Amino acid sequence: MSEDKTKVLVLLGSLRAGSLNRQLAEVAVENPPSGVEVSLYEGLGDVPLYNEDIDTADAPAAAVALRTAGGNADAVLVVTPEHNGTIPAALKNAIDWLSRPYGSGALKGKPVAVIGSSLSSYGGKWAHDDARKSFGIAGAAVVESSEFSVSSKVFDGKHPRESAEVTARVREVLEKLIADVSH
Structure with missing residues (x-):
């Protein structure tokens, strides 16, 4: 590995400021392995719905910023809730722009x-499975062995960083x- 830090971009499926998934993303940012820089991408809510008609040389700035962040990352950690049994709209939109x-x-x-x-007692597993499928179809190399779906009930109102196990x-x-990052 080079002297440069491995860059992990965190894409957060929840747009809510106080979401438990944002808190899980904070745990990732606060606890990177040695030689790794983990940064949370802010701005998925600003990215317009994907439309090939606007995906031109003059693509919207928010979409260009997302693609740039994705392109500069060595790997991506997706932290997402489950909305109606599947991927939240903001995350699906990000996948479409990034693909x-x-x-x-x-x-x-x-x-x-x-x-x-x-x-849910399954911790969003359906959404996580759908996200892995969609990212894989979009061309990413999905790390199947890195699953972690947890029911929010286990946190009992506490920040996930308070759990050594989490x-x-x-x-x-x-x-x-x-x-899985190759240098």
Whole structure:
């Protein structure tokens, strides 16, 4: 590995400021493995719905910023809730923008791991499975061995950073994710 830090971009499926998934993303940012820089992408809510008619040389600035962040990352950690049994709209929209141009999108071949939490006893597993499928179709290299879906009920109103087990699991996912980065 080079002297440069491995860059992990966190894409957050929840737009809500106080969301539990944002808190899980904070745990990832606060606990990177050695030699890894983890940064949370802010701005998915600003990206317009994907429309090929506006995906031109003059694409919207928010979409260009997302693609640039994806292109500059070595790997992506997706932290997402489950909305109506699947991927939140903001995350699906991000996947659509990041997958274009078809065959050479910003995440082509880059490792992606998906984790998150929801109210269900399965912790959002359906959304996480759908996100992995969609990122894979979009050209990313999905790290299947890095699953972590947790029911928000286990936190009992506390920040996930207060759980040593959760912090360890998030760090384990990051370690598996960066193990798939080739330098």
